[in-house]
Amino acid sequence: MNACQALTMGPIKMRKKENLEEFAYDSIVALILENHYKPGDFLLEAEITERLNLKSRTPVHHALGQLVAKGFLDKKSKKGCFIPSLTPEDAEHVFFARENIESQAAASAALHASNEDIDELQMILQEEVETGESGDIIGYSAINETFHSFIAQISKNKYLQQYSQHIFWRSNCYVFFRYYQFKVSMAEREFKISPAQHMKITEAIAKRDADKAGKLMKQHVRRTFEGIFKNR
Amino acid sequence: MNACQALTMGPIKMRKKENLEEFAYDSIVALILENHYKPGDFLLEAEITERLNLKSRTPVHHALGQLVAKGFLDKKSKKGCFIPSLTPEDAEHVFFARENIESQAAASAALHASNEDIDELQMILQEEVETGESGDIIGYSAINETFHSFIAQISKNKYLQQYSQHIFWRSNCYVFFRYYQFKVSMAEREFKISPAQHMKITEAIAKRDADKAGKLMKQHVRRTFEGIFKNR
DNA sequence: GCGTTCATTTATGCGTACATTAATGCATTG
DNA sequence: CAATGCATTAATGTACGCATAAATGAACGC
Secondary structure, eight states: OTTOOGGGOSSOOOOOOOSHHHHHHHHHHHHHHTTSOOTTOEEOHHHHHHHTTOSOSHHHHHHHHHHHHTTSSEEETTTEEEOOOOOHHHHHHHHHHHHHHHHHHHHHHHHHOOHHHHHHHHHHHHHHHHHHHHTOHHHHHHHHHHHHHHHHHHTTOHHHHHHHHHHHHHHHHHHHHHHHHTTTHHHHHHHHHHHHHHHHHHHHHHTTOHHHHHHHHHHHHHHHHHHHHTOO | OTTOOGGGOSSOOOOOOOSHHHHHHHHHHHHHHTTSOOTTOEEOHHHHHHHTTOSOSHHHHHHHHHHHHTTSSEEETTTEEEOOOOOHHHHHHHHHHHHHHHHHHHHHHHHHOOHHHHHHHHHHHHHHHHHHHHTOHHHHHHHHHHHHHHHHHHTTOHHHHHHHHHHHHHHHHHHHHHHHHTTTHHHHHHHHHHHHHHHHHHHHHHTTOHHHHHHHHHHHHHHHHHHHHTOO
16 A cells, blocks of 8 residues: 555645645655554554654644545544454445446546547556566556546546545555455566556547446456455 | 535434534534535634634634535635535536436445335435425425435445535535526426436336436436526 | 452543734835 | 835634543452
8 A cells, every 4th residue: 555645635746735734634644555554553643743743733633533534534532543444345335336436437537538648648557567567566556546546637527536536545455455465476466467457448548438448447446356355 | 505414424314412523513514504605605713613602713623624625615725614616617527426426326226225225215205206296495405315315325335325425415506506596496397307207216226227227317417417507 | 259340541622822824905115 | 196015914723731531450349
């Protein structure tokens, strides 16, 4: 889950830390993504405040509240915020929702992508292929997110984009912790399959074939799910 | 927008106000739904604090942050939170996303609804028909939301439900303010069309015909959109 | 020896005071 | 008279201290 940007919600961009709340938010996201916590762990305000060298808990408290509001964290009143735990039922919900939302985003992307968007998407794809061949798993995970995130972005639909990013983050928890659990053997196999599927999706978008792009994306997400839960 | 419950996100239930933050959140939602604000209006922390008879801005500040995080409000740093403004482009995004998400929810509902769920859905529908005939627009708006919200609920998918509620709230802004703008003439016509469509959707769900339920829902949302923006 | 209760600990929840910043209007100057 | 800059104001943003609730563990009674 390292280098996952999904929690930031919205187009990938340099975030200017205008105030401590945003700084705290981004930093907490970074802490999660850098795997300092695992599902079920509590994120203590005091500890985070200290870790970030902040003078008061207030911005941290606020930032945690926002992460809960967005559904990235769960919360027990007067107890604290924690990384939501992963269950098979939740995984099915997550991947089912992701199938549908991302396939809609892909279809919409095929309709609304500019020529520049297509060029950039193909560049991302090329980088993905190279990273995949190099065997750099962390790097691949990052570029994989970039690919999916960019498709949501070129759908030009703020809402599809928002939901895509959210559900991607949630699904990525499963991807990451499964990979982690089974070392990298499965990850490597996955990384050899995904680029080919991404390539087909990119082609469909480039041809402005919305229907095909949507179907391919749905297939791709489903295969990711099956790769994680079925073939072990 | 009166009597819209979408901002509360999640299944409709009695909310126990465990603490002032939740109380503030719920109260601010209520204020919005009771039409105290219109798109573009700023929600001032001090004013809200006073209105709710709270001693400090803290819970209000926190609650507003959550509403921004969830995408129900926009925010300008150091300026304040405000009701997002309505634009034709945004409306297209909103209704396009809603078409897809709600149709998925309806399809999933057809697959996962229990017999009790179907019974309750039919009761809601019956109440809707009666309310529609009575001409009570506010009441109809509430029952309309209940109908859509309940379908999302019986999809049994937490994520589809979450996104459905969010996008419904956003689309309802357009519905409500358009109705408001053109008095009730258009609303009345709408209220005579919707129940018939809801009935067909309910039938499809009752027959567990996921494909049909999804298609009908998509059609229904699109017609709502067209009713608001095309036929004026 | 086990269960219940109470004290302690530890964390969030809240209130007050103050800092900071963005907008506004007025005054001053060219 | 117009434009620029400074002061004022009004709002959010932050810090800190105390209130409060929940979990934990120890002590007491049975």
